[in-house]
Amino acid sequence: MLRQTDPQASKINPWDNGYLTPLVQKQSYGFDRQEARKYFNYPKVRGGILQLSEDLFRVDIKPWKTALWHPKAEAYEMFEGGKLIGRFYLDMHPRPGKYEHANVVPLRQGKGGQVPVIALVMNAPDGLMEHGDVVTFLHEYGHLLHGIFGGQNQHWAGQSGIATEADFGEAPSQMLEEWVFDYDTLKRFATNEAGQPIPQELVAQMNRARLFNLGMGDMRQLGLSEVALRLYQQGAPADLGAAYRGYVNRYDLIPLPEWSQGQNSFSHLAGYGASYYTYRWSKVIADDLFTRFAREGLRNPKTAADYRRLVLAPGGTKPAAELVRDFLGRPISIDAYKAEMARAAR
Numbered sequence: 001m002l003r004q005t006d007p008q009a010s011k012i013n014p015w016d017n018g019y020l021t022p023l024v025q026k027q028s029y030g031f032d033r034q035e036a037r038k039y040f041n042y043p044k045v046r047g048g049i050l051q052l053s054e055d056l057f058r059v060d061i062k063p064w065k066t067a068l069w070h071p072k073a074e075a076y077e078m079f080e081g082g083k084l085i086g087r088f089y090l091d092m093h094p095r096p097g098k099y100e101h102a103n104v105v106p107l108r109q110g111k112g113g114q115v116p117v118i119a120l121v122m123n124a125p126d127g128l129m130e131h132g133d134v135v136t137f138l139h140e141y142g143h144l145l146h147g148i149f150g151g152q153n154q155h156w157a158g159q160s161g162i163a164t165e166a167d168f169g170e171a172p173s174q175m176l177e178e179w180v181f182d183y184d185t186l187k188r189f190a191t192n193e194a195g196q197p198i199p200q201e202l203v204a205q206m207n208r209a210r211l212f213n214l215g216m217g218d219m220r221q222l223g224l225s226e227v228a229l230r231l232y233q234q235g236a237p238a239d240l241g242a243a244y245r246g247y248v249n250r251y252d253l254i255p256l257p258e259w260s261q262g263q264n265s266f267s268h269l270a271g272y273g274a275s276y277y278t279y280r281w282s283k284v285i286a287d288d289l290f291t292r293f294a295r296e297g298l299r300n301p302k303t304a305a306d307y308r309r310l311v312l313a314p315g316g317t318k319p320a321a322e323l324v325r326d327f328l329g330r331p332i333s334i335d336a337y338k339a340e341m342a343r344a345a346r
């Protein structure tokens with residue numbers, strides 16, 4: 001692909017990847033990100049994601065009339081059978097001085113009769129979004145749901161909401177991402193300006209393109225995991241940049257150049273400490289949890305109710321291995337993750 005524009009090119013540099021990937025996805029998989037973007041207008045995406053949680057978990061979400069810190073921020077209340085069970089803010093669009101990534105900020109833990117309050121902060125366009133932004137939105141919203149469902153009548157604040165073992169924390173959100181690759185879910189809210197739903201073929205292309213470079217992305221995650229483990233195990237080496245490049249390049253198929261100082265922008269190194277590996281390990285668990293939905297139906301209310309009751313509602317009151325066993329009826333397995341990798345390699 002690079003040689004189509006640069007016939008002399010002999011290697012791909014790390015910064016080429018973000019440019020080349022959509023081109024390959026378009027040429028080899030028929031998936032055009034810009035075409036998909038026409039179906040993801042923010043207000044409809046927000047409506048679709050809130051509706052998805054109402055459908056799956058039998059809750060009602062209504063606007064919450066309360067003071068807000070910015071005209072673009074939004075506030076909602078979640079009810080179940082008429083009872084208030086959670087409140088949340090959405091602060092979705094960029095502005096100067098705002099936090100630049102995406103995350104969920106618990107503002108008040110659910111404890112005793114106290115209702116959880118959570119903010120979801122993102123930097124998505126206030127109009128047409130790329131599908132990747134939709135995935136991020138649903139991912140963060142998954143943390144928000146975990147915070148609310150796991151924060152009902154907990155005795156201790158420390159066990160309320162997203163209080164599971166750290167290497168399980170990403171699993172519920174990573175699993176939920178599957179729903180915005182599901183045509184049956186997307187057709188309900190992903191419509192273009194004329195109101196036509198996203199074509200089934202476009203969703204099929206999106207799913208094929210999703211597998212592109214999956215293995216390479218995984219190797220990158222393994223390299224970053226090794227950086228985190230090694231630096232916390234051995235302390236800071238004299239040449240931090242060289243150590244970082246050494247660990248990452250052991251795995252990455254596109255090596256970092258000699259001058260790279262990647263550790264300076266690896267913010268998870270402080271936030272996650274040694275346990276950056278949790279992103280891969282949570283994905284193993286997410287793929288495993290999803291097997292039951294894949295078998296019983298993504299919109300099966302009984303499966304969703306079991307999932308909420310057995311995995312999300314306990315918050316941090318049980319070891320993660322027990323949560324998974326309660327839901328799947330067996331211990332955690334790496335098989336689903338391996339199957340997805342095998343599918344990508346085909």
Ligand SMILES: [Zn+2]
Binds near residue numbers: 139143
């Ligand atoms: Zn997350």
